[in-house]
Amino acid sequence: MAGQVFVLQVVIVLLLVVVAVVALVLQARYDSAVEARNRSLSVAETFANAPGTAAALRSPDPTAVLQPRAEATRKATHVDFVVVMNTDGIRYTHPLPDRIGKKFVGNIEPALAGRSVTEEVHGTIGPLVQAIVPVEARNGEVVGLVSAGVTTERVGGAANRQLPLVLFSMAGALAVATVGTALVSRRLLRQTRGLGPREMTRMYEHHDAVLHAVREGVLILGGDGGLLLANDEARRLLGLPDDAEGRHVRDLGLEPGTAELLASGRFATDEVHRVKDRLLAVNQRPTDLRGGPAGSVTTLRDSTELRALSGRADVARERLDMLYAAGVGIGTSLDVTRTAEELAELAVPRLADFVTVDLFNAVLIGEEPEPGTHLRRTAFAGIRGEPPLYPVGRLIRFVPSSPQAHSIRTQRAVVAARLREAPGWQAQDLERTAQVLDYGIHSLIAAPLRAGSLILGIVTFWRSDRPEPFDAEDLALAEELVARAAVSIDNARRYTREHTMAVTLQRSLLPRRLPEQSALELAYRYLPAQSGVGGDWFDVLPLSGARVALVVGDVVGHGLHAAATMGRLRTAVHNFSALDLAPDELLGLLDELIARIDQDEIDDAAETGGATVTGATCVYAIYDPVTRRCSITRAGHPPPALVRPDGTVEFLDVPAGPPLGLGGLPFETTDVEVAEGSRLVLYTDGLVEDRERDIDIGLEQLRAALEQAGPSPEDTCRAVLDSGLPDRPSDDVALLVARTRALGPDRVAVWDVPSDPAAVAELRASVIRQLTEWGLEDLAFTAELILSELVTNAIRYGGEPIRVRVLRDRSLICEVFDSSNTAPHLRYAGMTDEGGRGLFLVAQLADRWGTRYLPGGKVIWAEQPLP
Numbered sequence: 001m002a003g004q005v006f007v008l009q010v011v012i013v014l015l016l017v018v019v020a021v022v023a024l025v026l027q028a029r030y031d032s033a034v035e036a037r038n039r040s041l042s043v044a045e046t047f048a049n050a051p052g053t054a055a056a057l058r059s060p061d062p063t064a065v066l067q068p069r070a071e072a073t074r075k076a077t078h079v080d081f082v083v084v085m086n087t088d089g090i091r092y093t094h095p096l097p098d099r100i101g102k103k104f105v106g107n108i109e110p111a112l113a114g115r116s117v118t119e120e121v122h123g124t125i126g127p128l129v130q131a132i133v134p135v136e137a138r139n140g141e142v143v144g145l146v147s148a149g150v151t152t153e154r155v156g157g158a159a160n161r162q163l164p165l166v167l168f169s170m171a172g173a174l175a176v177a178t179v180g181t182a183l184v185s186r187r188l189l190r191q192t193r194g195l196g197p198r199e200m201t202r203m204y205e206h207h208d209a210v211l212h213a214v215r216e217g218v219l220i221l222g223g224d225g226g227l228l229l230a231n232d233e234a235r236r237l238l239g240l241p242d243d244a245e246g247r248h249v250r251d252l253g254l255e256p257g258t259a260e261l262l263a264s265g266r267f268a269t270d271e272v273h274r275v276k277d278r279l280l281a282v283n284q285r286p287t288d289l290r291g292g293p294a295g296s297v298t299t300l301r302d303s304t305e306l307r308a309l310s311g312r313a314d315v316a317r318e319r320l321d322m323l324y325a326a327g328v329g330i331g332t333s334l335d336v337t338r339t340a341e342e343l344a345e346l347a348v349p350r351l352a353d354f355v356t357v358d359l360f361n362a363v364l365i366g367e368e369p370e371p372g373t374h375l376r377r378t379a380f381a382g383i384r385g386e387p388p389l390y391p392v393g394r395l396i397r398f399v400p401s402s403p404q405a406h407s408i409r410t411q412r413a414v415v416a417a418r419l420r421e422a423p424g425w426q427a428q429d430l431e432r433t434a435q436v437l438d439y440g441i442h443s444l445i446a447a448p449l450r451a452g453s454l455i456l457g458i459v460t461f462w463r464s465d466r467p468e469p470f471d472a473e474d475l476a477l478a479e480e481l482v483a484r485a486a487v488s489i490d491n492a493r494r495y496t497r498e499h500t501m502a503v504t505l506q507r508s509l510l511p512r513r514l515p516e517q518s519a520l521e522l523a524y525r526y527l528p529a530q531s532g533v534g535g536d537w538f539d540v541l542p543l544s545g546a547r548v549a550l551v552v553g554d555v556v557g558h559g560l561h562a563a564a565t566m567g568r569l570r571t572a573v574h575n576f577s578a579l580d581l582a583p584d585e586l587l588g589l590l591d592e593l594i595a596r597i598d599q600d601e602i603d604d605a606a607e608t609g610g611a612t613v614t615g616a617t618c619v620y621a622i623y624d625p626v627t628r629r630c631s632i633t634r635a636g637h638p639p640p641a642l643v644r645p646d647g648t649v650e651f652l653d654v655p656a657g658p659p660l661g662l663g664g665l666p667f668e669t670t671d672v673e674v675a676e677g678s679r680l681v682l683y684t685d686g687l688v689e690d691r692e693r694d695i696d697i698g699l700e701q702l703r704a705a706l707e708q709a710g711p712s713p714e715d716t717c718r719a720v721l722d723s724g725l726p727d728r729p730s731d732d733v734a735l736l737v738a739r740t741r742a743l744g745p746d747r748v749a750v751w752d753v754p755s756d757p758a759a760v761a762e763l764r765a766s767v768i769r770q771l772t773e774w775g776l777e778d779l780a781f782t783a784e785l786i787l788s789e790l791v792t793n794a795i796r797y798g799g800e801p802i803r804v805r806v807l808r809d810r811s812l813i814c815e816v817f818d819s820s821n822t823a824p825h826l827r828y829a830g831m832t833d834e835g836g837r838g839l840f841l842v843a844q845l846a847d848r849w850g851t852r853y854l855p856g857g858k859v860i861w862a863e864q865p866l867p
Helices: 002-048 053-057 060-079 156-192 197-212 233-238 256-264 304-329 336-347 402-408 432-438 474-510 559-575 583-608 695-708 715-722 757-775 778-795 836-843
Strands: 081-085 117-123 126-136 141-151 217-222 226-229 268-275 278-286 296-300 354-360 377-382 415-418 443-451 454-463 518-527 534-542 548-558 616-624 628-637 639-642 649-651 670-673 681-685 731-740 748-753 804-809 811-818 849-855 857-865
Touching: 002 060, 002 081, 002 117, 002 126, 002 141, 002 156, 002 377, 053 060, 053 126, 053 141, 060 081, 126 415, 126 695, 217 233, 226 518, 233 296, 256 268, 256 278, 256 857, 304 336, 304 474, 336 354, 336 377, 336 474, 354 443, 377 454, 377 731, 402 415, 402 443, 402 454, 415 474, 454 474, 454 649, 474 559, 518 715, 534 559, 534 731, 548 559, 548 681, 548 731, 559 583, 559 616, 583 616, 583 628, 616 695, 639 695, 649 695, 681 695, 681 715, 695 715, 715 731, 748 757, 748 778, 757 778, 757 804, 778 836, 778 857, 836 857
Parallel strands: none
Antiparallel strands: 081 141, 117 126, 126 141, 217 226, 217 296, 268 278, 278 296, 354 377, 354 454, 415 443, 443 454, 518 731, 534 548, 548 616, 616 628, 628 670, 639 649, 639 681, 681 731, 748 804, 804 811, 811 857, 849 857
């Protein structure tokens, strides 16, 4: 030990000497640099400010005047050079005459600006410090510069003078250390009395256990189980008597398990034993592992508080997990009721045994709540059956003294730790609150659902099975949990409001009922998308001649904008269909309309940054029950399906055409002859295509559903929607099914009329006979008059052939065809006019009338209501 102390002292002395030498060298360098800067700067400033220096710089020969002064100054101040120069840096003086007239080496820019500068350079005479000082005239103008420099070697040398003193001090310290080591060695030998290393080690182990394990109880037991040593902490933890040392461990009155462990002397690591009201962690090791005496050493640590802290940490971690779960588990849908249910399900049983969520009625329909109105129980969750609380769906008005009303009024959570002692809560409903108390519910927390300044409702947490009441920590957790849920419920409320507005708008734009007609038996379905309404629409439009037009379309996009655009298109289709246009011509007009709408939207988006609607798809079909032919045109829309009377399904090969709004390409019309009893199925792409299903798969599923559907349109709609379509599709679905009917020959009469006015009388007679056969004698006079006027106009202004057709449908339809494209116009004839009153007369007698153009001419028609 003495040798080790000596070596340690030698190392310390050497380290101190090295540190001292390094410090001396660094200090010497620093002092040399500072001395060189101060000396050079003071010499330069003194010479620059000396009387006559500025005047000499303006003399004809500055060198002759200043060179002797500079050399005298250099020698007197022990600097290496004093150089005077003009403002261009040309030297006037220098210790070496051959350097005069040459440019000075250094940074003279600050000095020209009137500031003194000091810099370190490596010159021809070695490292030096030079100062440059401006020489100013009386008016402050810089007329020259003075530089003085000195090498750091000239001002150094202090370290060399101090180094011998440091070395001598080191030698003295080593001598003192040697003497001290010898004295310590002799002292140790006397104090240990010649004991060897083994005895010294055994003494060290026993005493170190007592001296250094003071925060733990320490027991040393002999091989026979007797207690050799117990420190104060062990006596306190185990409650040992004063005479415990020397007694067997089993005779100390310890717990049987603890006494057995201590007597066994076996290995033990953090075994927990209960001693009275404490939990002790016991560690035990035998002492004879390395040749030591028989026995064992036991340490005791009180872990009661540690376990309490660990329990509180577990509770805190569980609550953090609950808040995290709330962040990801509440608000998974934009449904107010479902969000409230998620809140209730999350809090049971982690925080409460029962949870109820009560919302204002306005919140459930997306509106802002009004204070003082009733609340509706929206969600409930519990650990067991139905408790005697208000059921879900019940309208509730909390009395002012109840915790719920107080929480809503103050906008803060309220805890009622003991409900039996809360008369304000019991005043809500004396009979029901008594049942609640008998059920075992003993504590509650009422927390308001607050989103900004709005109070959406109240959440009540109830406890029954847990004996401890709610405390301040539970209150804080409930507030945080409800605050997070309130944001999700408010988002769902806003979405509900916007979705309801969009759905209301869209449904107001869709047909509320189908028009009455005889050509088709109809059924339809419309399903709004889960994410919001879109621009899908359908319509059924009666046309002249007992024909019916079917249209299904889809505007790109979702929301109010798409619904509004859909309404504009539907109105346009109504207007265009009144012109009795062919399907391809009607879609051509719609294409131009969409292009104008899109252009307006693009212009608005450029100014406001709003979204634009680009294009739409549409299918338009006209069915004629007389000829049983259907003319179909589509623009970027899925092909219609035709279910024939035998049940076979065919997707009609109708040229797709570009979507509406792209322009540039014409649309093509396909004519299909349809057997009576066939079903024509028109739909939007939401029925056959979504994110998880390709359109080809969707079409095959639609085909299979149509093959298994019943014959009626209602059965067909039901079968299609039940064939795998989700309840809340990702896109709007519009489905229109039309079962065809035929207008048989017994309800149609056709006559070819020669282009001769005399043929009108014969035609009138034929019409009267046909109407009499149909039992429509009451309409004969009016029909005779209408046909007389229309046929006379065709003979006078039209071209051959001229054909008359009378249809008995829901009304009596009279049609006159001629090959001319000249359109008749209704006008008021003057008092002196001989003609011009025919169409006016037709318009007064008929319920409706109009003109329909065909590829080979036109048809003028008029309808009379049947009696």
